[in-house]
Amino acid sequence: MADEKKAKKKPKINPKRISMPKQTPEERVRNFEEVALGFTPELAIQEAERCLQCKKPKCVEGCPVEIDIPGFIAKIVEKDFNGSIAVLKEKQALAAVCGRVCPQEEQCEILCILGKKMEPVAVGRLERFAADYEASQGKVEIPHIAKKTGKRVAVVGTGPAGVTVAADLAVLGHDIVMYEALHDVGGVLMYGIPEFRLPKDIVRREVDYVKKLGVEIIFDYVVGKTRTINALLEDFDAIFVGAGAGLPWFLEIPGENLNGVYSANEYLTRVNLMKGFRFPEFDTPIKRPRRVAVVGGGNVAMDSARTALRLGADESHIVYRRSREELPARLEEVENAEEEGVIFDFLTLPIRCIGNDHGWLVGMECLKMELGAPDDSGRRRPVPIEGSNFVMECEAMVASIGNSPNPLIPQTTTGLEIGRKGNIVADEETGLTSLDKVWAGGDVVTGAATVINAMGAGRKAARSMHEYLTGENNK
Amino acid sequence: MVPNIHELVVEAPDVAAAIKPGQFVILRPSETGERVPLSTSDFDREAGTITCFFQVVGESTAKLALLEPGDTIPTFAGPLGLESEIENFGTVVLVGGCFGIGSIYPIARALKEAGNEAHVILEARSKYLHYWVDRHEAIADSVTLITRDGTLGTKGHVSRIPDILNKLKIKPDRVIANGCTFQMKRVSDITKPLGILTIVSMNPIMIDGTGMCGVCRLTVDGETKFACVDGPDFNGHLIDWEEFLQRRKTYYEEEIEPLRRSGTGTTVHVCRNC
Ligand SMILES: Cc1cc2nc3c(=O)[nH]c(=O)nc-3n(C[C@H](O)[C@H](O)[C@H](O)COP(=O)(O)OP(=O)(O)OC[C@H]3O[C@@H](n4cnc5c(N)ncnc54)[C@H](O)[C@@H]3O)c2cc1C
Ligand SMILES: Cc1cc2nc3c(=O)[nH]c(=O)nc-3n(C[C@H](O)[C@H](O)[C@H](O)COP(=O)(O)OP(=O)(O)OC[C@H]3O[C@@H](n4cnc5c(N)ncnc54)[C@H](O)[C@@H]3O)c2cc1C
Numbered sequence: 001m002a003d004e005k006k007a008k009k010k011p012k013i014n015p016k017r018i019s020m021p022k023q024t025p026e027e028r029v030r031n032f033e034e035v036a037l038g039f040t041p042e043l044a045i046q047e048a049e050r051c052l053q054c055k056k057p058k059c060v061e062g063c064p065v066e067i068d069i070p071g072f073i074a075k076i077v078e079k080d081f082n083g084s085i086a087v088l089k090e091k092q093a094l095a096a097v098c099g100r101v102c103p104q105e106e107q108c109e110i111l112c113i114l115g116k117k118m119e120p121v122a123v124g125r126l127e128r129f130a131a132d133y134e135a136s137q138g139k140v141e142i143p144h145i146a147k148k149t150g151k152r153v154a155v156v157g158t159g160p161a162g163v164t165v166a167a168d169l170a171v172l173g174h175d176i177v178m179y180e181a182l183h184d185v186g187g188v189l190m191y192g193i194p195e196f197r198l199p200k201d202i203v204r205r206e207v208d209y210v211k212k213l214g215v216e217i218i219f220d221y222v223v224g225k226t227r228t229i230n231a232l233l234e235d236f237d238a239i240f241v242g243a244g245a246g247l248p249w250f251l252e253i254p255g256e257n258l259n260g261v262y263s264a265n266e267y268l269t270r271v272n273l274m275k276g277f278r279f280p281e282f283d284t285p286i287k288r289p290r291r292v293a294v295v296g297g298g299n300v301a302m303d304s305a306r307t308a309l310r311l312g313a314d315e316s317h318i319v320y321r322r323s324r325e326e327l328p329a330r331l332e333e334v335e336n337a338e339e340e341g342v343i344f345d346f347l348t349l350p351i352r353c354i355g356n357d358h359g360w361l362v363g364m365e366c367l368k369m370e371l372g373a374p375d376d377s378g379r380r381r382p383v384p385i386e387g388s389n390f391v392m393e394c395e396a397m398v399a400s401i402g403n404s405p406n407p408l409i410p411q412t413t414t415g416l417e418i419g420r421k422g423n424i425v426a427d428e429e430t431g432l433t434s435l436d437k438v439w440a441g442g443d444v445v446t447g448a449a450t451v452i453n454a455m456g457a458g459r460k461a462a463r464s465m466h467e468y469l470t471g472e473n474n475k
Numbered sequence: 476m477v478p479n480i481h482e483l484v485v486e487a488p489d490v491a492a493a494i495k496p497g498q499f500v501i502l503r504p505s506e507t508g509e510r511v512p513l514s515t516s517d518f519d520r521e522a523g524t525i526t527c528f529f530q531v532v533g534e535s536t537a538k539l540a541l542l543e544p545g546d547t548i549p550t551f552a553g554p555l556g557l558e559s560e561i562e563n564f565g566t567v568v569l570v571g572g573c574f575g576i577g578s579i580y581p582i583a584r585a586l587k588e589a590g591n592e593a594h595v596i597l598e599a600r601s602k603y604l605h606y607w608v609d610r611h612e613a614i615a616d617s618v619t620l621i622t623r624d625g626t627l628g629t630k631g632h633v634s635r636i637p638d639i640l641n642k643l644k645i646k647p648d649r650v651i652a653n654g655c656t657f658q659m660k661r662v663s664d665i666t667k668p669l670g671i672l673t674i675v676s677m678n679p680i681m682i683d684g685t686g687m688c689g690v691c692r693l694t695v696d697g698e699t700k701f702a703c704v705d706g707p708d709f710n711g712h713l714i715d716w717e718e719f720l721q722r723r724k725t726y727y728e729e730e731i732e733p734l735r736r737s738g739t740g741t742t743v744h745v746c747r748n749c
């Protein structure tokens with residue numbers, strides 16, 4: 001109630017959030033540069049002024065890492081931008097990333113009091129502004145690092161989960177070595193999410209921050225293969241596994257091994273990590289087919305479909321078996337895709353890939369669907385309409401229907417409890433696994449989820465690991 | 476080493492300490508380079524080195540060939556894939572061609588140490604394309620050389636295997652073939668009617684080599700497998716070879732065409748050695 005009274009005292013709140021400048025759709029489908037350009041300080045202040053500074057802020061309840069949202073926004077109003085990032089950094093090591101890719105509309109913004117009557121405060125855009133402002137100043141604050149504890153911790157994977165653990169524990173004075181299977185940092189942030197949504201310089205900048213904390217990163221080191229977890233335990237006091245969910249699912253329909261059928265991981269990796277879009281400057285090639293069909297409806301599918309357009313496809317389709325309402329992708333990305341001309345084929349299920357004599361994909365046989373009763377997830381179950389078969393012509397199909405945890409570590413680690421979906425089983429509050437001295441978190445535990453959940457899991461694990469490392473038994 | 480096949484010795488102690496026969500590594504010759512998978516032909520755990528043989532077929536392998544002793548490369552990851560099955564099977568015939576002459580060697584050695592009778596057959600187009608014969612002779616029960624032009628050993632190609640088996644008077648319990656796809660397919664075709672279990676080391680296009688992208692998938696006995704994590708060794712009689720050969724050609728236009736135009740490569744058929 002008190003909050004609403006205050007709202008009345010300030011009647012001139014802009015009911016609409018300040019929109020963020022973007023490249024026009026016509027312009028951006030022809031380049032790989034970032035679509036959203038970010039707030040200027042003036043726009044950021046205008047948006048920040050919309051916040052009511054609630055005493056009991058609802059938004060914070062929705063934030064998986066409990067950022068002091070009104071706190072950092074207040075600093076923007078005061079034009080103390082460095083102060084703002086300092087508030088963010090109390091809880092958030094990857095603000096520039098999360099400001100761009102978090103599903104705020106389902107987390108903090110959905111709970112914002114303003115949202116009852118008008119558009120909620122654009123928390124994500126403000127978070128991004130604060131982080132970018134700091135970076136544009138070229139000097140990044142390094143926090144005070146505690147006295148060395150002499151404890152050694154190995155972190156497997158340089159995705160958001162691993163980076164959070166490494167940063168938190170490094171500040172507490174532990175020695176950290178990170179192991180990464182690929183030749184670059186960042187996990188999905190680097191090889192999955194495309195440049196036009198999350199510029200790789202930003203990922204590198206945020207990860208460089210961990211290096212500044214004294215963390216050592218070893219690349220091209222496949223834990224489980226180069227050395228097993230059990231063997232690493234001989235050299236480390238504790239291990240965190242943040243190996244992500246990297247194993248792509250296919251639809252398991254006939255013809256899926258035809259040329260022209262990709263997993264989203266392959267498609268996006270060729271473009272992002274291997275820089276296929278700069279072939280032949282970079283050596284990894286990528287095909288540029290005329291019609292691309294992306295199967296799935298999540299962020300990964302949106303990213304693939306929008307990448308296809310940027311690679312010069314005439315038509316890029318999202319083929320999804322439910323309807324627009326059920327799309328799991330962030331709304332903002334769905335809208336971006338629509339603006340750019342991605343064609344959405346809802347209630348459509350591919351059942352067979354069709355090839356030509358040379359083993360190349362030329363189309364997909366699909367079924368039309370209708371929505372039936374709700375299933376376990378609460379979403380209405382798609383049911384095929386009999387006899388509705390039709391052929392959709394396309395030269396490329398990108399399967400974007402999900403990933404499960406990579407089996408390399410589960411297969412090679414003795415004593416580690418593995419769940420039904422191939423995930424590592426870890427305590428939700430502490431991240432501790434069934435194996436002594438081994439913690440895990442992020443997508444490898446939950447299956448494909450979000451950046452912020454991976455960070456949240458990393459944070460909890462770091463807390464538990466620190467307690468263990470400095471605890472009685474470990475003096 | 477021999478024309479178009481180069482030997483690469485890399486110092487990578489972590490990899491050398493862990494690698495087993497049949498596993499492979501992935502390397503990048505430069506910061507802008509592709510990730511190139513290569514089988515291992517030998518490893519020295521004490522010196523911390525790995526030996527690979529590679530054939531120049533495209534851009535990345537051409538770059539590798541330009542490396543000078545002492546150069547460093549940005550990526551060298553491994554060991555990847557599953558190790559070859561090593562047990563006492565009885566009598567084993569190992570067929571190597573091209574870079575497989577090298578990569579079959581540690582498998583032969585391990586099988587011999589496990590108590591098998593190990594017979595090695597090495598195939599190349601001509602005498603001057605054979606290498607490491609002495610090494611094989613030092614460990615194997617017999618080494619038979621095949622050349623297409625008859626300049627050394629038996630004249631012909633792997634289709635001569637049945638004759639060779641007759642001559643050696645052996646009935647192998649298992650055949651293992653390493654080399655280019657065509658050679659491994661031919662070996663599988665030959666041994667199938669003879670009913671001899673045949674294991675081949677598949678080399679599809681790969682990117683990460685850790686099971687993340689799925690580009691390396693192939694159909695084995697009707698099931699999709701990822702060569703980088705489920706293989707690279709598979710039963711050659713169960714592989715869908717036609718699909719495999721098609722998939723290998725995915726980037727042919729992009730990779731071979733520019734080479735022809737730029738004149739940096741002359742070979743259009745990838746493997747000309749066998
Ligand atoms: C295309 C795409 C778009 C997405 N969009 C969004 C979005 O908009 N918003 C959002 O919140 N989330 C999004 N996600 C999901 C989000 O990126 C992930 O949930 C998050 O990155 C998980 O973090 P992680 O640290 O658990 O794992 P990852 O980011 O997957 O990192 C795992 C790391 O571990 C390494 N690794 C794996 N195995 C080994 C091993 N054996 N040894 C050494 N290293 C190993 C991997 O190479 C990788 O670098 C998207 C995902 C994809 C693929
Ligand atoms: C597990 C595994 C082990 C391998 N071991 C060895 C080895 O020990 N020595 C060796 O010389 N090669 C080996 N290869 C093959 C080697 O990786 C490729 O020849 C190399 O990646 C080609 O790179 P490039 O840039 O030079 O050629 P690209 O420009 O990438 O390709 C040139 C042409 O070669 C074809 N090609 C693509 N991939 C392969 C392939 N895997 N094999 C043959 N031709 C291919 C392409 O379709 C294209 O037409 C192995 C491959 C795998 C998957």
Ligand code: SF4
Pocket residue numbers: 050051052053054057058059060069070111112113114120121123
């Ligand atoms: S963002 Fe919304 S819920 Fe959060 S403090 Fe501001 S007005 Fe209140």
Ligand code: FES
Pocket residue numbers: 680681682683684685686687688689690691692701702703704
């Ligand atoms: S190479 Fe990517 S999954 Fe095998």
